[in-house]
Amino acid sequence: MAELKADTVVLGAGMVGVSAALHLQKRGRDVALIDRHNVAGEETSFGNAGIIECASIFPYMFPRDVGEILNYALNRTPQMRYRVLDLPEFLPWLFRYYLASSPARALASARAELPLIRQSLIEHEALVAEAGVPGLLRKTGWLKLYRSEASLAKAVHEVTRAKAYGLDNQVLDAKAIAAREPHLTGKFAGGVYLPTPGFVPDPGGLAKAYAALFGRRGGRFFVGDGRTLEQHGRNWRIATLQGSITAREVVLAMGPWSDQVLAPLGYAIPLQVKRGYHVHVAPRDNAVMNAPVLDADLGYCLAPMNRGIRVTTGVEFARRDAPASSAQLDLAVPRARKLFPLGEVIDAKPWKGARPCLPDMLPVIGRAPRHPGLWFDFGHQHHGLTLGPVTGRLLAEMMTGETPFADTGPFAAERFG
Template identity: 65%
Template structure:
């Protein structure tokens, strides 16, 4: 059976579902295609659940010798690497390091600012339309510090971002205990970022957005993005329901986007930061009120619907290499000194992959050499945050509307 549509969106994570919804809102007939039978089962499922409206500074490659030496030893909870994968990710790390200079960081922050600051509002609109207000909590999140040095550095950074309207409370021990009574240990202090939203089930949120898309007439089909090919002035893909053709196609495949763009001849410096999580029961009557980053030890705890989610930092490895969840083991021991974690809920940690460009900005916009081919991927640590807002920007560009933010910093051409 053959189907026709206006737009094919490849990938049903938060980025793809959001793009499909925004295109649908502008009158486009959209077919969403994923290799899984349901939306939100890959990268979008496993994250800290934060809509990071306050994160106006990019995630940079550290440049201080202490961090670099600690990471080189490969024993930390926040960074782990596969030595065997170094030929693959090493050149990307060099580009990441170069893009993390102070001058580049200022340019990146300026480019991302309109998207970051609009991100929560875009989610709120979709959450209201999808009818799932219980999936958004306005708690913000807390960043804990063990050392005066790291606290002082972050407080100085807070002062620098207040000009963008960012609000936060600096907490001493008593204030920390008042907001999180079940924490153990002593701290130099903490920052409670007040504005970010918290999603206690990110996978369920993506599924709710996909259900909204279907209720409004959108079609969700299972298919393999590698079957995409250009034909007769448009694009075709093979799905379980037959061949689907469209004038436009949007690649929102996150860390798997290379499966489409490489065969088409595009050289894009897409890297992958893998990450892990595992859920735990709280011990006794202990309650965690906020997502909580133990900044100096490199892990995060989040009070998800399924349990307390322990998430790790970044693992540098080949995307498809077997899981090596040593960071979860390291972080679990550290976390039990902070909060009374009980038993693990899953037998094994979950692993996902974050799609990252060296400048920590996504690629959004039209492919330069193929008519009707569009990109929307590379959202790094901010996929959940930026999915709806980049979907809006992409839909503006595809439908000829005036973009609400400058799209030039996200163009593929920035890589030459």
């Protein structure tokens, strides 16, 4: 096969990688996008609640409440479970996560990510318009429900805290919840409505639409394995089914698989995964859900996807490729049926995915410290769908010598030594 060439190779065609490819392409780079699947958006980007969380300015940090931690340790909560066999592997990472979740460090992470969160929906709106898929972005916001007065009080505190950052989230009583989502049933202490986030009723489809835009603009898509990446003089080379590609620069955007490239190159960046599951269920009796709904105390989320009502779980700590567990969905689906009229399960089997996380809940974006031409764009934790386009812009500005619109220091790989 002939040797292929590009200015830049992007490894990974999830929301993060496709967005980086588009922003580099806009700036005149000849970009080759490579994924192990023959289409974009088949892994982590496929399975989530579809929320562009431009109002979620505080990262998902490790809890500091002793009682809550004890419940997690006993594996009793639907919000978080862990695979006991994998405990030795991820326990050291959990300790780093706990340390990074101190009030001061958590606030520092929130402030670092705030410019990205604020810009996230704007960047999606631009790409949705360019891709010509307005039906894949809805301005619905989303709703969080609280069953106990204690959990509602914590949520109200967060609403007050968020007002300092210009967010006007709304506290709802039971009557207001019923007015917004009339087909919900149950007793609630109250809820919080976040009006500004966007909703994507087909996250995997949106990644594919962005990839199609990349292709229409001359971008090339290849099927290949990121583990074949190697330095070749001043360039980089990677094998694909269509032949080897040589490029001056490579962007590592392989999400939870980024360690497969990092480790052979000698980088000890503490990447871990939080796994999650979803299944689609048909609504009954012509019931309609207007926006995603989080049943906060019971640890699951419902999202009105094009395919059906998506029931998504909380976090599972386990090895990325460990066998799937039905435990969280076994709890979530019966509870969801009591909240909203649900019929038959649509999917032949549940979907399992992995969120790539660093202890400080910030992605790694920027230049690889010891390898010229290698750039990082991974570790977006729960916000891969939200942040993909905005971090793609930030990275492209860094790579092309523009002045970045946000401070890049907090996202540098060097923060881990």
